[in-house]
Amino acid sequence: MAKQKQNNESTPLRAKDEGSLTPEPAECGRLSEGLQALASQLEQYLTFEQQDALANRSEWQKALQSSVPAQGIGFDKVIDELAKYVIPNGSQIPNPGFTSFITTGASTMGTLTSLACSVASPQRVGLTAFTFLEELSLQWLASMFELPAQMRGVYSSGGSVANLVSLGVARQSTFEALGIDPAEEGFTQRCRIYASDSSHRSIHRAAAILGMGRNSVVSIRTDSMGRMSPDALRKQLTLDSIPDSKQDLAQVAIIANAGSTSTGVIDPLLEIGEIAREFGIWFHVDGAYGLPGILDPRVKPLYRGLELADSVIVDPHKWLGAPVGIGATFVRDRELMSRAFAQGASDYFEGSFINDQFSETAQTSMDSLGVPYSDFSVELSAPARGAVVWALLREIGTEGMVERVCRHNSMARRIAELAKAHPNLELVQEPTLSICCFRYVGAEGSKGAKGIKASDLNELNQRIHRRLIKNGRNMPSTAQIGEVLAIRPCFVGARTTWQHAEDLVEEVIELGAQLSAPQ
Ligand SMILES: *Cc1c(COP(=O)(O)O)cnc(C)c1O
Numbered sequence: 001m002a003k004q005k006q007n008n009e010s011t012p013l014r015a016k017d018e019g020s021l022t023p024e025p026a027e028c029g030r031l032s033e034g035l036q037a038l039a040s041q042l043e044q045y046l047t048f049e050q051q052d053a054l055a056n057r058s059e060w061q062k063a064l065q066s067s068v069p070a071q072g073i074g075f076d077k078v079i080d081e082l083a084k085y086v087i088p089n090g091s092q093i094p095n096p097g098f099t100s101f102i103t104t105g106a107s108t109m110g111t112l113t114s115l116a117c118s119v120a121s122p123q124r125v126g127l128t129a130f131t132f133l134e135e136l137s138l139q140w141l142a143s144m145f146e147l148p149a150q151m152r153g154v155y156s157s158g159g160s161v162a163n164l165v166s167l168g169v170a171r172q173s174t175f176e177a178l179g180i181d182p183a184e185e186g187f188t189q190r191c192r193i194y195a196s197d198s199s200h201r202s203i204h205r206a207a208a209i210l211g212m213g214r215n216s217v218v219s220i221r222t223d224s225m226g227r228m229s230p231d232a233l234r235k236q237l238t239l240d241s242i243p244d245s246k247q248d249l250a251q252v253a254i255i256a257n258a259g260s261t262s263t264g265v266i267d268p269l270l271e272i273g274e275i276a277r278e279f280g281i282w283f284h285v286d287g288a289y290g291l292p293g294i295l296d297p298r299v300k301p302l303y304r305g306l307e308l309a310d311s312v313i314v315d316p317h318k319w320l321g322a323p324v325g326i327g328a329t330f331v332r333d334r335e336l337m338s339r340a341f342a343q344g345a346s347d348y349f350e351g352s353f354i355n356d357q358f359s360e361t362a363q364t365s366m367d368s369l370g371v372p373y374s375d376f377s378v379e380l381s382a383p384a385r386g387a388v389v390w391a392l393l394r395e396i397g398t399e400g401m402v403e404r405v406c407r408h409n410s411m412a413r414r415i416a417e418l419a420k421a422h423p424n425l426e427l428v429q430e431p432t433l434s435i436c437c438f439r440y441v442g443a444e445g446s447k448g449a450k451g452i453k454a455s456d457l458n459e460l461n462q463r464i465h466r467r468l469i470k471n472g473r474n475m476p477s478t479a480q481i482g483e484v485l486a487i488r489p490c491f492v493g494a495r496t497t498w499q500h501a502e503d504l505v506e507e508v509i510e511l512g513a514q515l516s517a518p519q
Contacts, residue, residue, distance in 0.1 A: 016207040027075040031119070034079055041083040045090060046103035046105075048097075053089035059465050060085040091473060096495035099325045101262060101502070102226060102289045102315075104407075104493035113391040116382075121384040124155075124373055127362055131370040134386030141249040141314065141389065142330055143289050144398050151330040154337065154376040155385040158289030160202035162313035162327035164378050165341070167193070167206045169311060169331050172281035172340035178250065182211075183340050189250040192240055196267065200258040200286060212252065222371055224427065226263055226481075228256060229361040231269040237279050253282040258303065258312075259290010262479045264412075264435035264490070266302045273308030278408035285309045288327065290393040292319040293433045295402045296409050302432070316389050319405060319434075321494040326385045334376060342375040347359070407493035408434035409502035416503045417488065424512060425505070428486040437479055437486035440464055440512035456486040464511045 005380035022245045044050075053060075063085045073081075091100045094105020106114070110386040121130035138153035156162050168183075171191075175182040178189075191212035195203055199221050204214045221232035232253065240249060254276045254399075269285065278285035285291075285306060291314040294303045308311065311331045316322040331337055354367050362368055393401070412431035419425040419438040428437040439461045465478050465487055489504055 003420060009047045020259050024477075025072060030075065034075070037079045038082060038087070039088045045087055046094065046097045048092075049086050052092070056089055060089045078496075084243065088351070090453040092472070092494065094493070095472070095475065096497065097473050097500055098475045098491060098493070099489035099491055099496065099500070100475055101326055102318045102490055102492055104321060105317065105495065106317075107392065107395075107494045108189045109391050109395045110322045111510065112387055113257055117384045117387050121387070124384040124386070126365045127358055127368055127370055127371040128365050128384075130387045132323060132358070133390040135371055136384040137389040137393070138330075140393055141316070141328060144393070144401070145287070145294055145312075145314065145511070146303075146306065147312055147330055148309070150332045150482050152332075152334050153314070153328050153330040154373050155382070155389075156327045156329065156377050156379065157316045157325050157382075158317060158327040159200065159313055161284070162288065162329040163284075163286060163379060164206040164209060165211075165329040166284050166311035166331070167203070167253060168210055168340045168378075169329075169333075169337050170211065171210055172336055173310070173333075174252045175284055176336075176339075181339070182494060186211065187240050187250070190403040191246045191250045193245055193250045193253050193255065194220055194233060194236060194251075194281075195255040196220050196222045196226070196257065196260075198222060198226045198228075198257055198262060198265065200257075200261050200288065203255055203286070216252070226260060227434075228267040230268055230275060230459045231270060234275055237275065237281070241279065251279070251281045253284050255284045257290070258285050258287035258306070259293055259433050260297060261289060262435075263481065264290060264293075264431065264433035265428055266293070266299070266432055268305070269303060270305030270308070273305040276310075279306060282310045283308055285312045288313055288315040289432050289490075292401060292405050293409070295398070295405045296433075297324060298406075299409065299432065313331055316385075316392070319408075320389065320392055320401065320493045321404075322385075322388050322392060323436055325383070326388060328389075329334065329377070337376040338372070341377055343380065350459075351428050359425065361488055404494060407436075407498065408496070411491045411496075411498060412436035412489070414498075414501045415431040415505055418502070422505075422509065423430070424509055428481055434491040435488060436510075437481055437488050439484065440508055440516075442512065454483060458483075458514055460489060460512070461485050463515050464508055467511050467515070468504075471507070474500060474507050476504065486509075502518070 006462050032097045056124045093101060093103065117130060120130055123135050124131055137142040142151050142153060156165060159512055173180050175187055180187055191206055193216050195217055204217050208214045217235060220236060221229045240251060254272060256268050256269055256272045273283050293299050311329060313327060313329050314330060316326040317324045353369055415438060416427050418429055419427040424440060424442060426439050428439055441457060452500050462478065462485060476487050479486050479488040488506060
């Protein structure tokens with residue numbers, strides 16, 4: 001303040017054009033007021049008592065559809081429109097009965113911290129409490145999920161980018177061993193990435209973006225549960241390693257699921273990891289959904305071999321309850337990350353920083369950009385996501401996370417139990433984590449005397465599923481498992497409780513009876 005005044009006195013600057021006299025049109029204060037106005041609407045939304053968005057479409061579309069406004073309507077009227085037309089017509093994803101996706105609604109702490117980040121740390125740079133928590137929370141995740149001690153992480157917008165980053169580092173490592181710097185020079189060799197059919201499609205997209213091509217992803221056979229067969233993997237690797245066929249063939253990565261998206265199965269990590277070591281190939285574990293499963297003592301043994309991983313990803317915006325936009329990649333060597341992704345020097349910052357990170361000599365929060373996360377991934381500007389993860393863990397601790405993960409895994413097991421016990425239901429696959437695939441088979445279904453035709457059963461379950469979604473009480477997805485169309489709830493939401501498991505089963509039995517009754 002004082003400085004500004006002095007300036008004004010000593011150099012009486014005059015506005016030379018009209019622009020300099022116009023005040024900023026956007027409101028930059030009134031935060032509490034705005035929050036208060038929206039908070040009650042948001043609370044109301046979370047009761048899920050209002051109609052589904054689509055039911056009111058004609059009203060809100062009419063109100064919202066317009067060409068770009070030449071004149072703004074001002075702060076208060078936008079708040080009103082948000083409250084009246086936008087918020088009440090939001091998504092079913094945070095509904096506790098919604099179990100279709102693996103992303104969920106954020107817990108309150110996630111929402112609040114995310115807001116705090118957007119206000120107080122719009123970037124993950126500088127020597128601030130927010131950037132301190134970026135690193136600390138990554139270490140917390142690594143420690144909670146028992147990742148190898150050397151592993152360091154970087155946040156990104158989600159599992160898709162986290163997989164892209166992992167494969168970028170795998171590509172760097174593989175080609176450097178061949179004497180080529182792929183990030184600098186590009187490459188001409190054909191590549192191979194080994195994954196199972198159950199792997200997430202973001203792997204194929206990452207292969208495409210990284211110049212290896214979708215076809216470089218070789219699909220390794222799975223067992224009846226959808227887990228990668230180590231024998232099939234070994235066979236394929238051996239075939240590709242024959243000197244003749246290996247000509248110009250770069251074997252970039254082996255990818256294992258720690259919780260597949262469709263059914264939640266975990267590949268045999270230990271066997272796959274050992275094969276990866278033996279063949280000297282990068283071992284990536286995709287734990288976007290399922291890494292937190294390691295917190296459940298009942299399934300923890302399935303994570304043996306995680307210690308062999310070269311890269312691991314997890315999505316805090318799935319089971320941990322963060323708002324969407326937070327994924328994390330962990331690798332052993334950040335230098336490698338940096339060689340794969342560094343943007344290079346830019347003139348506009350040259351000389352701005354002493355680059356000391358959190359050292360004794362740094363005197364202001366802008367003496368250094370801090371850990372150069374933007375060199376480890378594909379984003380330059382990015383939110384300070386770590387504070388959100390820190391807050392989620394600080395609120396409920398690892399013990400709270402253990403409780404949530406165990407509760408959700410138990411819910412999947414409860415459904416399995418009910419499906420096995422009920423004559424009208426069939427368990428399609430035993431749950432590994434918090435996904436349970438089951439279906440309605442009719443009073444005289446496969447367990448009864450006269451089974452309904454397989455194709456009719458798929459159609460019936462599809463109709464049951466559509467009705468479930470329409471009713472809006474329990475909203476699972478479906479999943480194709482071999483020839484069978486199953487109903488697939490995936491329990492990850494913090495708001496989703498035990499009751500939802502039993503209620504879903506009841507509703508499926510009711511709807512199944514209604515829809516299969518002779519007309
Ligand atoms: C969800 C998921 C992804 C993709 O994550 P996004 O955050 O949706 O980009 C990748 N892999 C697995 C196994 C997933 O479940």
